[in-house]
Amino acid sequence: MSVAAFIASQRTDHDVPHAMACRMSGVSESWFYKWRDRPPTPRDDRRARLTAAVRKVFDDSGGTYGSPRIGIELRELGWQVSDNTIARLMAEFGLTARGKRRRRGLTRQGTRPAAPDLVKRVFTAPASDLACCGDMTEIRTDEGKLYLATVIDLYSRRILGYAMGAHHDAGWSSPR
Structure with missing residues (x-):
């Protein structure tokens, strides 16, 4: 989380005015408002689209795909992204893959004869x-x-x- 995002979160989470949070963080208010009011950069746009794509593939898999499998799906869709970037996004948004349960029978052929x-x-x-x-x-x-x-x-x-x-x-x- 950047300093500016931290300052912005203090107002919503703890009702701390921006001016006070800026003074405590050692940054000017004008810098904070410039950061807050700036248009999103192309990098921010790509990250938002990538995050939405990761979440969609994860949800479509029923929550079973991890970062390697999501990476394969996204690369098939034309994205150029590494598995580590996907893993970082998944961790940031709390997306954890569930492993598929393997069916395993309790009865196995043993050395004793079967019951009549x-x-x-x-x-x-x-x-x-x-x-x-x-x-x-x-x-x-x-x-x-x-x-x-x-x-x-x-x-x-x-x-x-x-x-x-x-x-x-x-x-x-x-x-x-």
Whole structure:
């Protein structure tokens, strides 16, 4: 932030008059007003257009593109800009790329034999308490992963038991 931009921000942020902010910064008021009232330079215009282009590509990507990928997109559109300039603009405006989540299954082929399919892939039951099945789900939270395992009655779809924990082998509890 330049000295003049700092002086201008003091009035809007803290109600400090320009004259006082100029005196405290050691610059003349005429210099500040000359800076404030000057027309934008070609460099300022290019920077504003570049910032808008970076924001558009970032928003169009759903917030997943970082500076290298945004640079590729902008160069395809005819811009001559480096990835470092784009990274600086993104940091200045708080644009942070989100990485794509990789799907990863919990079940992997192991050395132990698979459990027998006792319900023969038929997930309905003629009466209550004759057949049940279980499922495990991984839930991503801000504090890390949470695993939820449930057992349901296949007739009534009622939850018979569940377990939650930071690991996939948590103990069982009954629903209330």
